Amino acid sequence: MPEEITGDGAFRVLVADDNEVAQRLCKRVLEKAGYPVLIAADGLQAVDIALNQRPAMILMDVAMPGIDGLEAMRRIKAEIPAMPIVIASAHSMASDRERFLAAGADNVLSKPFKLSDLITIVAQLAAAR
Amino acid sequence: MAQDGSLTAVKTAAGARSATTLWPLRTFHPARGGEASGELPGTGPLRRGSTSWTGTLVRRGTPFAALAAVFAVQALASAEPVVAFPLYLTVVLLVSLQQDRAESVAVAIVAAIALLIRPLATAGQAADVAPAVLLSAVLVAVAVAMNELTRHSREAAAAAQQRVDDLAASERRLRATLESAAVGLALAGPDGTLLETNEPLAVVLGRSREALLGTSLADVTADSDREALAGGLELLGGGDIVRWDADIHVVRPDASLLPVGLFMARLPNPISGDESLLVQLADISARTHADSLRDCVAAVRQVVVSSAGLDGALPQLLRTFCGYLGWDVAQYWAVDSDQRAMRVHNAWNASGEALDGFLDASRTEAVVQGTGLIGRVWRSGVLGAEEDLNDVNDYERLAVAQSAGLRSVVAFPVVAGGEAVGVIELASVRARGLQDDEVTMLVTAGVEIGQFIRRTEIAQALRRSEADHRAIYERSPIGIARISSGGEILEANPALLLMLEHDEETMRASAWPDLLRAYDQAAARQHKAPFLAGISDGRSVQVRAATGAGKWLWLQLTATSIPDASGRPEHVLVMIEDVTAVRETSDKLAEALEAQRDANVNLEKIDRTKSEFLSIVSHEFRTALTGIQGFSELIRDGGLEPDEVRAYGGYIFNDAERVNRLIGDMLDLDRMESGRMSMRATDVDVNDLLMEAISRAAPSAVSVEFKSDLDPRLPVVTGDRDRLIQVISNLVNNAVKYSPEGGTVTLSSRVEGQFGLVSVSDTGIGIPQDEISHVFERFRRVRSGAAQSIPGTGLGLTIVKQIVEMHGGKIWVESAVGHGSSFHFTIPLVAEDAKTLQLRHA
Numbered sequence: 001m002p003e004e005i006t007g008d009g010a011f012r013v014l015v016a017d018d019n020e021v022a023q024r025l026c027k028r029v030l031e032k033a034g035y036p037v038l039i040a041a042d043g044l045q046a047v048d049i050a051l052n053q054r055p056a057m058i059l060m061d062v063a064m065p066g067i068d069g070l071e072a073m074r075r076i077k078a079e080i081p082a083m084p085i086v087i088a089s090a091h092s093m094a095s096d097r098e099r100f101l102a103a104g105a106d107n108v109l110s111k112p113f114k115l116s117d118l119i120t121i122v123a124q125l126a127a128a129r
Numbered sequence: 130m131a132q133d134g135s136l137t138a139v140k141t142a143a144g145a146r147s148a149t150t151l152w153p154l155r156t157f158h159p160a161r162g163g164e165a166s167g168e169l170p171g172t173g174p175l176r177r178g179s180t181s182w183t184g185t186l187v188r189r190g191t192p193f194a195a196l197a198a199v200f201a202v203q204a205l206a207s208a209e210p211v212v213a214f215p216l217y218l219t220v221v222l223l224v225s226l227q228q229d230r231a232e233s234v235a236v237a238i239v240a241a242i243a244l245l246i247r248p249l250a251t252a253g254q255a256a257d258v259a260p261a262v263l264l265s266a267v268l269v270a271v272a273v274a275m276n277e278l279t280r281h282s283r284e285a286a287a288a289a290q291q292r293v294d295d296l297a298a299s300e301r302r303l304r305a306t307l308e309s310a311a312v313g314l315a316l317a318g319p320d321g322t323l324l325e326t327n328e329p330l331a332v333v334l335g336r337s338r339e340a341l342l343g344t345s346l347a348d349v350t351a352d353s354d355r356e357a358l359a360g361g362l363e364l365l366g367g368g369d370i371v372r373w374d375a376d377i378h379v380v381r382p383d384a385s386l387l388p389v390g391l392f393m394a395r396l397p398n399p400i401s402g403d404e405s406l407l408v409q410l411a412d413i414s415a416r417t418h419a420d421s422l423r424d425c426v427a428a429v430r431q432v433v434v435s436s437a438g439l440d441g442a443l444p445q446l447l448r449t450f451c452g453y454l455g456w457d458v459a460q461y462w463a464v465d466s467d468q469r470a471m472r473v474h475n476a477w478n479a480s481g482e483a484l485d486g487f488l489d490a491s492r493t494e495a496v497v498q499g500t501g502l503i504g505r506v507w508r509s510g511v512l513g514a515e516e517d518l519n520d521v522n523d524y525e526r527l528a529v530a531q532s533a534g535l536r537s538v539v540a541f542p543v544v545a546g547g548e549a550v551g552v553i554e555l556a557s558v559r560a561r562g563l564q565d566d567e568v569t570m571l572v573t574a575g576v577e578i579g580q581f582i583r584r585t586e587i588a589q590a591l592r593r594s595e596a597d598h599r600a601i602y603e604r605s606p607i608g609i610a611r612i613s614s615g616g617e618i619l620e621a622n623p624a625l626l627l628m629l630e631h632d633e634e635t636m637r638a639s640a641w642p643d644l645l646r647a648y649d650q651a652a653a654r655q656h657k658a659p660f661l662a663g664i665s666d667g668r669s670v671q672v673r674a675a676t677g678a679g680k681w682l683w684l685q686l687t688a689t690s691i692p693d694a695s696g697r698p699e700h701v702l703v704m705i706e707d708v709t710a711v712r713e714t715s716d717k718l719a720e721a722l723e724a725q726r727d728a729n730v731n732l733e734k735i736d737r738t739k740s741e742f743l744s745i746v747s748h749e750f751r752t753a754l755t756g757i758q759g760f761s762e763l764i765r766d767g768g769l770e771p772d773e774v775r776a777y778g779g780y781i782f783n784d785a786e787r788v789n790r791l792i793g794d795m796l797d798l799d800r801m802e803s804g805r806m807s808m809r810a811t812d813v814d815v816n817d818l819l820m821e822a823i824s825r826a827a828p829s830a831v832s833v834e835f836k837s838d839l840d841p842r843l844p845v846v847t848g849d850r851d852r853l854i855q856v857i858s859n860l861v862n863n864a865v866k867y868s869p870e871g872g873t874v875t876l877s878s879r880v881e882g883q884f885g886l887v888s889v890s891d892t893g894i895g896i897p898q899d900e901i902s903h904v905f906e907r908f909r910r911v912r913s914g915a916a917q918s919i920p921g922t923g924l925g926l927t928i929v930k931q932i933v934e935m936h937g938g939k940i941w942v943e944s945a946v947g948h949g950s951s952f953h954f955t956i957p958l959v960a961e962d963a964k965t966l967q968l969r970h971a
Contacts, residue, residue, distance in 0.1 A: 021760075024780070
């Protein structure tokens with residue numbers, strides 16, 4: 001995938017994932033595309049950063065220690081309903097996707113993912129803003 | 130009335146002579162016959178006709194005129210009293226004969242005065258006066274004497290006349306009585322010859338009075354009764370009895386017989402000394418007719434009441450009609466089963482062979498509804514009669530009936546349920562009319578016989594039904610018992626006795642009460658009512674019961690109460706079925722079903738576990754693949770710094786290794802769980818293994834302090850050395866992984882009874898209480914914040930547990946959050962060979 005810088009530097013993305021490899025991958029790809037990245041390693045941390053640092057969107061894993069990604073999303077949406085949250089999960093059955101959308105996710109990204117898919121999703125949300 | 134009264138009197142004056150028997154005829158009704166005493170003589174015997182005053186004056190004056198004339202002649206002739214005396218005497222005598230005492234005495238006195246006047250007037254001598262006085266006295270005396278004499282003779286004549294008059298009146302009254310009597314009365318000689326008859330008697334006998342005179346009673350009596358009559362006459366004549374009566378038949382000139390009541394009384398004649406008979410004959414045909422009708426009805430009822438069925442009753446019924454009503458032939462016509470014709474069902478011949486031809490002809494006849502006498506009666510349902518067969522043409526067997534000499538026929542329906550089911554035909558060789566009462570009687574009899582037929586049909590149906598039910602009861606393969614409302618057995622059918630292998634006596638004495646107790650216990654267990662309460666609901670209860678031979682059966686009891694007429698339970702019907710075979714089969718089925726259900730539950734659980742497992746495994750794989758795919762994509766697309774490429778290659782390698790481990794663990798686990806894991810049983814020194822584990826882990830875990838507390842008495846055990854190393858190193862690695870810097874990991878061993886006990890304790894983060902029970906489940910890694918970065922497949926502890934259990938030991942964990950965890954496992958000290966291990970696991 002040819003790297004394109006689509007981000008304007010102001011569209012900050014919070015990556016909430018307990019898997020360090022996933023954190024690094026997302027951070028590397030998104031920053032390269034021009035989106036500053038914040039990292040949270042579990043659900044509670046994600047809520048904390050989302051409310052205090054107000055990223056432009058959140059890329060949220062589900063299976064995390066403490067509160068899971070869905071609970072974190074619920075808490076964040078309760079405070080900032082307009083916060084775009086994309087669920088990025090290795091739970092990738094069709095029923096899971098429906099479940100996440102029903103829980104309030106703005107989009108769903110199944111792991112493992114193509115890097116272009118990640119960037120497209122983020123770019124779409126950035127454009128919509 | 131009059132003759133009745135007289136007859137009553139005759140009876141009360143038993144043995145009296147005929148004179149006394151006749152007087153009451155007159156005196157019985159004093160109001161009408163009162164003249165007998167009211168006009169007795171004694172007052173005015175000469176009061177014949179009414180005499181005028183002048184007549185009386187002339188009659189009474191004439192003697193005095195005669196006396197005056199005699200006196201005048203005597204005076205003119207100056208005759209002596211003696212001379213005139215005969216004249217005076219003549220006058221006095223005449224007057225005395227004619228007149229009453231006062232008049233004749235008065236005339237005598239006047240004559241005496243006339244005799245005395247001259248001697249007294251001439252003042253003659255006493256000698257002259259004395260003869261005159263004597264003569265005067267003679268005159269008066271003659272007058273008085275004559276008068277008495279005359280009176281006496283008159284009275285005697287009057288009395289004689291009176292007797293004659295009375296006799297004549299009595300005769301008239303007797304005659305009138307005879308004639309006016311409604312019954313026939315007659316006087317007869319001792320031999321029964323009729324001397325005198327009244328008109329009713331002549332009417333009864335159907336002859337004129339004149340013709341009857343001189344006829345003997347025996348001549349008009351029916352042959353059958355003549356002997357009886359002769360006997361009666363003989364008895365009366367012999368003086369043994371004074372009265373005789375009997376019901377006999379008399380023969381009328383047309384040879385018909387008439388039933389009469391005959392009464393005869395001896396009537397002695399005091400004058401002649403001859404005895405005669407008072408004969409009374411009454412037509413009792415009406416009474417006899419009514420009696421026979423009544424008796425016939427009674428006889429029909431008697432037959433109907435005492436008979437069991439129509440076939441038995443019919444001959445008697447037909448005989449009854451002939452016998453009581455005087456018919457010669459009786460036949461019963463019954464409707465065919467196809468309802469299309471009537472045929473003779475039964476016949477009775479009361480007369481003789483002459484009528485057999487008619488009966489034979491009837492027997493072959495099939496009567497169609499509406500034609501002929503029988504057919505018309507059948508259709509109309511009302512009585513029909515042909516009083517004279519000579520005047521009919523619509524009669525089925527006219528020719529044969531006529532040739533048999535039959536004259537009259539009557540047919541009446543036997544009505545059951547509103548329609549004629551049969552017709553009874555009666556025929557007579559005499560032409561006989563039918564009177565209303567006989568018609569009524571026959572129709573009534575027809576209805577009664579019809580009702581009887583209906584009743585017997587119902588009774589037969591009932592008997593059949595009863596027999597059917599009895600057969601069901603007797604032959605039913607199901608046991609049936611009839612129980613009193615008190616629970617005692619009243620009746621048990623053969624099937625029940627056979628089923629329970631009891632005779633009736635032991636059944637009643639012990640088996641049934643036992644069964645009832647069992648029923649009540651079973652009912653109580655099933656929350657049902659005991660046997661004698663709520664028995665009407667027909668619910669079933671199964672009980673276990675022993676037979677007389679000691680065999681145990683499952684019996685199903687179904688009780689139904691049978692109410693009496695007032696609705697109270699009178700007795701209970703209990704159906705008892707041997708459901709042993711069914712029950713055993715169903716028990717087996719239930720067991721099989723239960724097992725199936727358990728298997729299904731297990732399958733479902735396995736299925737669920739499997740899909741859960743799949744979901745978890747795919748998640749783990751995808752998580753690992755996320756790094757591999759992402760970083761390999763970055764490397765592929767190029768444009769990276771060499772350091773970056775090296776770092777990303779490391780990530781990819783680690784994750785690939787992790788995927789490989791996952792696969793290996795999963796395969797191990799699967800082999801262990803499916804029993805395909807092979808164990809190599811050798812002697813293992815557990816303490817050695819523990820020391821090896823420490824020495825292997827220590828170099829990479831510099832921040833942790835290792836301690837050991839090993840029991841030297843722990844003997845060598847039998848086990849798979851490699852697997853046991855896997856267990857210990859897994860537990861040690863976990864302990865290191867979850868221990869903070871400066872933590873302590875302690876390995877200990879000791880002997881606990883038949884087991885060696887190994888413990889691996891850390892001073893790490895500990896496991897939350899709610900997670901402890903899940904630590905040995907697959908992919909149940911503790912995901913606390915501190916543990917998040919600790920890699921693992923999540924299958925390690927599950928595999929450890931499997932290996933421990935395969936060796937016959939147990940594994941468990943004690944932990945407190947913040948204080949660390951202790952994993953303990955046991956291993957049997959008694960050596961078990963590999964095969965046992967293998968088997969145990971399988």
